[in-house]
Amino acid sequence: MNIVVLVKQVPDTSAERTLSRADHLLDREDADLVLDEINERAAEEALTLKETADAHITVVSMGPDSALDAIRKVLAMGADRAIHICDDRLRGADLLTTATVLAAAVRTVQDVDLVLAGNATTDGQAGAVPAVIAELLGLPQLTQVRQLTVEAGQVSAERETENGEATLKAPLPALVSVTEKINEPRYPSFKGIMAAKKKPVDTVDLDDLFPGADGAGFLVTRTRVVEAVLRPPRSAGIRITDDGSAGRQLVEHLIAQNLV
């Protein structure tokens, strides 16, 4: 079985994130970059499948040189090889361009059975890239999955969203996006970290992925940022220490604000 795991390096959510003044893009210089946590869970699911079936795991990531750190972490967890899409022309790529490029990289992997991804990145948070890649690759989408079974050419999954729970079934090949609930990712072992240094990483650019395509035409932007404004930070309002009547004071305040 050939599994592709899509991963992304993102700014750490426990730190401040800023947009560059010049082009409204994420200021990566200032950001503390980490492998998006949800991707560790997607990788963990691939590694779990590998424990019971013969599987080869390819990690695919798009990003600048620094993304190699995120890739190495997944290789250290146990993935077999990686494709790193690195091209300055992709700086600021929107959701559709990102998905198109990732889909093209997946196509370069022979006989893919399963594409695994996180349900949403912690930076963009659009939550649509996995579905868009399924559309581009003509794969069934099993998204927002908290439990996954792959057996006899079929994938079945438990999906959970705000509208309820559902059981999904599809033939392979298929695309699966996982939620935080799916598993607890393993930590890379020292042996894994050492082994990861020797695992193959193919670095590719747009010309490799789209031979013969006119680069400028391919990167058509379909949206434009008109304005990006830093929101004023919220400031603290009233503060009281409970003397046994805080609940009553609070309700008066809420009534005054027309909130009750």
Added chain:
Amino acid sequence: MPDVLVLVDHDGERVHKSTYELLAAARRLGDPAAVVVGTPGTAARLKESLARHGATSVYVAESDEAGEFLATPAVDVLELAVRDACPAAVLVSATTDGREVAGRLAVRLDAGLLIDAVDLDSSGVVTQIVFGGAYTVRSEVTHGTPVIALRPGAVEPEEHPVAAMVRELVVPSVDPATSARITDRRASPAGDRPALTEAAVVVSGGRGVGGAEGFTVVEELADALGGAVGASRAAVDAGYYPHRFQVGQTGKTVSPQLYIALGISGAIQHLAGMQTSRTIVAVNKDAEAPVFGLADYGVVGDLFAVAPQLTEEVTARRAAP
């Protein structure tokens, strides 16, 4: 006026409130045309309330298969409707399903996609709030029919009764090799509470709640206020409350009129998911908790004393004539 297609979010019996919000936003751009994808008979049940909220036409795409596959029937139907109506824009709710449908539709149309809009003006410029409330960004689509996913609760629904013209569409047959089949469906065991992302009031509990049993206090206050229950990541990780209620950067982003944080210290992760709430109330024993830095009303105290008293007061006020 050009048509603006609105994908109707429904449970087969009722239209979800988020659809009325889409119809209100659509009216800024043109005549809202509602698209109902469902099993036979669905549109007949929904048509009246759609017309009452301004849908001048209702596209009806019904088949037994429509409810059996994930996402693809809605994408297929919207694509057909766009070819038919040449709309000024397509609006869907930025729910989990809506985001995925919007993304796939934008690919089919080779069109610009804007997800998680909190506002939309008459020229089609969309407002988004990014990085958990750090920035307000305004964007527009420059290529193709704009596909816009609007965050539930962001725009006020409006009644605007019109006569709705019904137009039938045929649901294209689904290729089971490229679509996941839904073999079983269960409602979330959320009971009568409103959906977290749509609720006007959210009451969330954190690690300070102390355990799964402690969440009863959170639930009672939420119920008194007619609100939804949320939980911080710390509370979810500790197993106090299910993950689908997690508010924060790796959970749900909420933006209610009133957000009450009980026993939540206020890690950046959590604040990013709730700091665009209109009013924030925090109750925490620790006077140094970061959540107090952005709370409109902070109570330093024991949530097990403050929250039940608040519940009691709210219940009493609501019962009073």
